[in-house]
Amino acid sequence: METIIFLIIFPAAISLVLLSIPVKSVRRLIAVIANIALIAGTIHLMYESGGETVRFELENIWIERAMTVLEVALSVYILYMGFRFRRYLVVLFTLAQLALLVHFEAFVSPTVHVAHNLFVDNFSIILALIIGVIGSLICLYAIGYIEEYHERHKESEDNRRVFFFLMYLFLSAMFGIVFSNNLKWIYFFWEITTLCSFLLIKYHEDEESIESAFSALTINLMGGLAFTAAISYATIFAGTLELDRLIAEGGAYAVVPAALIAFAGLTKSAQFPFSSWLTKAMVAPTPVSALLHSSTMVKAGVYIIIKISPALRGTPAAAMLSYIGGLTFLVASFIAISQSNAKKVLAYSTIANLGLVVACAGIGTNEAIWSAILLIVFHAVAKSLMFLCVGITEHKLSSKEIENMDFLIMEMPKVSAAMIIGISGMFLAPFGMLISKWATLKAFIDFNPVMAIILAYGSAATLFFWTKWMGKIITIKYGLKNREKVVSPWEWTTLAVLSFMTIGVCIIFPILSSALIEPYIIGLFGVSPSMDRFNIIIIMIIMLGLLTILPIGLMYYAWLNKDYKRVGTYLGGANVDNIHFLGSLGAQRTADIRNYYLDGFFSEKRLYNYGWVTAVFLVILMLGVVIV
Amino acid sequence: MTPIDYYIHLDNIYLKAVVYVLLAPILGGLLAGVDRKISARLQGRIGPPIIQPFYDVFKLFRKEKIIVNKFQNFNVNLFFVFMVFTGSLFFLGGDLLLVIFALTLAGVFLALAGFSVNSPYCHIGAERELIQMMSYDPMIILVAVGMYQVTGTFRVDAIAMYDEPLIIYLPGVFLGYLHILTIKLRKSPFDLAMSAHAHQELVSGLKTEFSGSTLALIEIGHWYENVLLLGIIYLFFAFNSLVGLAAMLILYFFEIIIDNTYARFKWELTFKSTWLVTALFGAANIIILYYSMQP
Known part of the structure; x- marks a missing residue:
């Protein structure tokens, strides 16, 4: 005590x-x-x-x-x-x-x-x-x-x-x-x-x-x-x-x-x-x-x-709760696609992931609670890392826009590495959020296929907005000066620890689950789900593969100065240099690369309003069914 | 007992994986050759020999290495490694969901390769590749969900040995899968991100700045992927290996016909139609199945 x-x-x-x-x-x-x-x-x-x-x-x-x-x-x-x-x-x-x-x-x-x-x-x-x-x-x-x-x-x-x-x-x-x-x-x-x-x-x-x-x-x-x-x-x-x-x-x-x-x-x-x-x-x-x-x-x-x-458990209110969570996950994931402000993308992603947790709580089976706790753990680690990375880039680039993060890996390699770990941690195999989404999917299928369908659509959106962000920061251009020399040691320490933790919690996840989460679930339900051993081995193989191939490969490409022939990018045959080309009237133009935000499909304004109205309706139902 | 049955009933998962790793590129390459031959005949040409894809790939390996920047080929290598890994995981009988996640990982690496070059054509190819991934991802997860609902397991080996034909329970899911199969096989009308054919506005899309052995790796990676995708078709007909084999071949032929008779869609239409088909066929099938299986 x-x-x-x-x-x-x-x-x-x-x-x-x-x-x-x-x-x-x-x-x-x-x-x-x-x-x-x-x-x-x-x-x-x-x-x-x-x-x-x-x-x-x-x-x-x-x-x-x-x-x-x-x-x-x-x-x-x-x-x-x-x-x-x-x-x-x-x-x-x-x-x-x-x-x-x-x-x-x-x-x-x-x-x-x-x-x-x-x-x-x-x-x-x-x-x-x-x-x-x-x-x-x-x-x-x-x-x-x-x-x-x-x-x-x-x-x-x-x-x-x-x-x-x-x-x-x-x-x-x-x-x-x-x-x-x-x-x-x-x-x-x-x-x-x-x-x-x-x-x-x-x-x-x-x-x-x-x-x-x-x-x-x-x-x-x-x-x-x-x-x-x-x-x-x-x-x-x-x-x-x-x-x-x-x-x-x-x-x-x-x-x-x-x-x-x-x-x-x-x-x-x-x-x-x-x-x-x-x-x-x-x-x-x-x-x-x-x-x-x-x-x-x-x-x-x-x-x-x-x-x-x-x-x-078992009341209509619980069902409403799971629908509110599912709706939040779906709508927030969609809206995140149309956002170019890094912090807003992170905010919507947080809302979405918490929506999954709420949906699991609403379902309330042992599988669902197990995955809800996993989601909380993995989300906390990866999301804090992401925010702290964005905090640094926000100061160094004087902007929160993802569109200003071009060539970040050349300007701020270490921060970018941490950011890539953070983004991978949010949606990619073999990292934590994916493991927990997987568990969530299994919990959803056994309970209600509609939730599984919502998860399938929402995850697809998640994949899109994270990967395009990652694509933005790993774009390569030579001759840029390093801007991360002035980051304070306080920030470096935290970033390093959290990066290792993001990877670490995935590696120790079987222990974490069996030592802390499963006893709790057993205490609540009498039985606890756990992940298939074969699958854990496969996940660990992917993880170890990435952990060895990535650094070794990067070093190989960085240090070995290969005498391959270098060419400029293809710009319709009208190159001036690597980023400039001659337009149809002979004027020199710059090739400027921007990401897709699919505003026609996923505009915040419209989706937010739909989501808001539906959610208000569900909340009224949730309270209404218990009071009446 | 057909060779396919024999393969499925092999106990040694390592052997299964090795067989896939060795045979898949040969089968995939042959399929690509047949594809080109049939396409040529449909267009009134004689077409290249069936093993032309192998000639092409071998030649690519002997080409001079040309790059825009030092790191661009790294992600392609990762794509290749994880594609082979994903296929092996499927053919040794692993968890179908894990296969899908690993496939996503491989796809993400390919898209990242396109992003990393800093070339407008590669970039737009990569963006479109992502839009395609977002389009087909829900359906491919629903395939796994549907198979789980029927068989009660995600294990590919168990699904392959299931006695009853899955197609009876999952007709909508199957149709949805056919729709996204066209995207995954990079067939017209959905060949948005990269294409073997000349598409003026896209040049070669994602592949534009990749050449020589790296381009060969992208190609071989697709052979591995195509064999994996046909393997998923087989699962729908796994009750009888001959029916399964026939289904794979007929549907591949069907995809070639589609490829040759459709003009390319815009990405908006690709995205909308795929999510709609996923909802109308895949999701509906799964919900109906859920209620019909309730006691």
Whole structure:
């Protein structure tokens, strides 16, 4: 239990320390030590726990009181912000939440006794590893990033102490969410992540950032409102505030709170129709995006949906949930094709992959939950790597556009290598996301072929937009100067570690599955799927093949200066040189190569509207079928 | 017992893979030769000898090596290696989904080869290659899904030994597969990305800047791929090896006829029609099958 409390309290304490120390070098030192401690702490937790679910009592009136006070303080602050920026929807949601909370504290709360406030099982350990390891790495990267960010954005006020305060507080709240068994505690941490994300997105303080931040705040407060409603309902009707008891003993009374919590999860994990806040949140500094996308925030959403899904099993609401996930996967993958902004492509890809996780949770069979957890793990690693790469190129190229990444492999070879690993990690055999999509496909076929068909179409779109991006960066041209000399060591370290991790998690995936995930699934269902041994061997052969052929081949081609005849590219026989040619009127023209975005088929505007309307309909159905 | 039956019932998977690696280029090359001969006759020409493709490839290997940049051939080599690997995985009886994923990997390497050259024609070929991949990918996954629904397994060897004809359960999936087979065999009307024929606006598409032995590797890679694609046709008729063999040959002949009688589509039409066919035949077949197999 000490480890858990350490993981929740320690980042919060560090965040306060970082806020109060004015000396940069001291702050950096503390941050490094803190991150090492966090990584060590999560790994220690993994070894310490025996794989069983352990629940802890930790009853203390002062904790409850402190939480209540902080919660009210949070709400007051949000109210203040709402009034200041005239966002009355925010005010409305906050007031409604406050009213529910006051009612709850005054009339309902005294009647229930909470036996276990905290717990730990394999699933929360997996999440803790993601938060601890990847979250810490992102924080390290941010140290180098924020320095350059402020050099480039002179107009932005230098609030980096607040920035790091929020980053670590975020980690703390995430640990809180995955270890809490008391719904009120989860809600408390939930609201902290909402507020942290709001402030982090707003960091730049220009009009666009503020607009995006309020978009995130509004949508997440809506989820928070559903969460408070779920808490009240669960206590009044099911008579419990504990997540595990609600699922196990809640019976028919668990369905409504479960649907409401799933609704909150949908807002937080940016599923359709709530996806807009995540795409808008791309204005934030890149480490924030990485944090929101890979290890925190959105993962909190899918975590709670997976956790609560047994309470919905077999109900029409679960089917609706899986359709919302499937729809989100399909539409977001399609939209990603038409996007040329690297961060937006990543955002839509995140939304899509989380859609798969939600769909798996809705299906709720042992195969589906197994693949959902695999998806979470692999996605976290590869996506954080991608964001951090884009963060570097964004500064060096002064642009987030993929179209400006021509010849990146010649200008920034190491960053490109990391990016190629990241992209491969997102969709290509033998990397993680493909393994988990494969597992997902099997889970879908056994449940409902419509979902399998959705997956087939969505994966095809995924293939298209990732490969064209990869094609863009590996285009080769000589005579360009290397631009990556000025990348800070903070960023290099993180990039290198995450690149190795992206490959590493695929290699250790059989161990990961059998040691952590399968025991958890067996605990839930009694049986667990696992991958066929022959297939694992084949995947490992492909992986090892790539790992040996790629470096050796590249070295062979790079160092062996072959005396092959060199020619220019073919330009219809009218070459001036390699990129210029003579047009039909004799004028010299440049051959400019651009990618396809298929806007006629996959325009964001149209698809988003279709997806939004359909998803609203499905959400209404999901809530409607449980309430009626 | 036909040689095909004998092959399917071999226990040694390594032997199976070796047989494929050795025989596939010969069969693929011969098919290409027959293809050219029949096409020529359809066009009123005499046509080259059946083994002309082998002459061509051997000659390509002896050509001077000409390159635009040092790295361009690397991805082609990877394409070749993974294509042979994919085919072996299929013919030794591995998991059909894994075969499809490995095939995608090989395809991605080919597209990346086109991208890496920084030539407009290669680039547009690579983009179109990707559009083609996106077009056929859903259908090829649905083929695996459909076969799994009927046989309960993704293992190619088990599917090949299934007693009942899969075609009865999967007529729509089969038609969908025929549609994408035309794309995969790079036949008109879907030969968008690269072509042996003279297409003015595309030059030679993805292959434009590749020559000599690298071009030969692309060619041999396609022979391996074509044998694999015919192997998937066989699975639909695997209940009887003679019927399966006949189906493969007849359908290949059918593809040659299509190739010679259709003008090329634009990529928009290719993409739209393929996804539509996938939905109307493939997806519909799978959903109907799902409900008909419910107890």
